Amino acid sequence: NAGVMQNPRHLVRRRGQEARLRCSPMKGHSHVYWYRQLPEEGLKFMVYLQKENIIDESGMPKERFSAEFPKEGPSILRIQQVVRGDSAAYFCASSPSSVPNYGYTFGSGTRLTVV
Amino acid sequence: AQTVTQSQPEMSVQEAETVTLSCTYDTSESDYYLFWYKQPPSRQMILVIRQEAYKQQNATENRFSVNFQKAAKSFSLKISDSQLGDAAMYFCAYRSRAYGGSQGNLIFGKGTKLSVKP
Numbered sequence: 669n670a671g672v673m674q675n676p677r678h679l680v681r682r683r684g685q686e687a688r689l690r691c692s693p694m695k696g697h698s699h700v701y702w703y704r705q706l707p708e709e710g711l712k713f714m715v716y717l718q719k720e721n722i723i724d725e726s727g728m729p730k731e732r733f734s735a736e737f738p739k740e741g742p743s744i745l746r747i748q749q750v751v752r753g754d755s756a757a758y759f760c761a762s763s764p765s766s767v768p769n770y771g772y773t774f775g776s777g778t779r780l781t782v783v
Numbered sequence: 784a785q786t787v788t789q790s791q792p793e794m795s796v797q798e799a800e801t802v803t804l805s806c807t808y809d810t811s812e813s814d815y816y817l818f819w820y821k822q823p824p825s826r827q828m829i830l831v832i833r834q835e836a837y838k839q840q841n842a843t844e845n846r847f848s849v850n851f852q853k854a855a856k857s858f859s860l861k862i863s864d865s866q867l868g869d870a871a872m873y874f875c876a877y878r879s880r881a882y883g884g885s886q887g888n889l890i891f892g893k894g895t896k897l898s899v900k901p
Contacts, residue, residue: 701888710787710874710891711828724888757826761889772889774820774828 670695672762673742674775681782687747687754689778693762700743701772702735705757714758717743750782785810787877789892796865797900803850804860804895806875814880817851817858818889822872831873834858836880862897870899 673692681687693700698719703711713727717737728735732750737743747754757779761772786809796802808817819831834842834851842849846866850859862869875892 703889708893710876710893711889712891713888716888727888759828761828776825776827779826 672697672760672773672775674758674760674778676778677776679778679780681750681780683751683782684749687750687780689745689747689758689760689780690742691745691760691762691775692742693760694764694773697762697764697773699763699765700737701761701763702743702745703759703761705759705777707756711759714745747780750780752782755780755782785812785815785877785879785890787875787890787892789875789895791895792893793896793898795898795900796862796869798865798867800865801861801863802865802897804862804873804875804897806858806860806892808856808858808875808877810856810877812879816878816880817849818876818878819847819849819858819860820874820876820891821869822874822894823870828874832860865899867899867901870897872896 672694675690700717702714704714705711715728715735716724720739732748734746757777759777760775763772788807791805815836817834821829821831832842832844832847834849841851846863848861872894874894876889878889
């Protein structure tokens, strides 16, 4: 039973390019969360999605960032026109429901470097 | 808004010894969950232990145990018989017990880097 799969593991983008980060949740999990980890910091919540719905995007920057979780396929976090400050590790986590009995299952993250 | 504070940026322990990592939090809620996550150099976030605030008994998982002081809003992690593989960043996290929406998010501290000396 594969865990949460994130790809790519490392991503390098030049300033102004687009970054696409993918997350495949655990089998049977329909809830996905994206977190960002800046250097020397803990993880910060960005967005919470269920299939085809954004439930909470209160942690997402207002511009350039978007997320989706289509009916079929992985969840995508998209960052348009990347800047150096977007360099961070981006983590995806999934859970089978919104019932908060357990901590989520995290992926291994995507490290984005903007040059 | 809830906050989580880890006041020890770095800690060191001798192999086979015991170490305690500190965590305090602030919340106006009476029911919630607390977690400790381990992040080794591989970057994988691994759940170490969790505590439900309505349970008075401290959680224990093998060599890992917590000291949960609800009134003091303190949630420390004790690692007994430390092993080289315990070396990692450790994050304390808070989650509301409320269902769904933004209250289901994890709120993390900044972490404590634990080194284990052979």
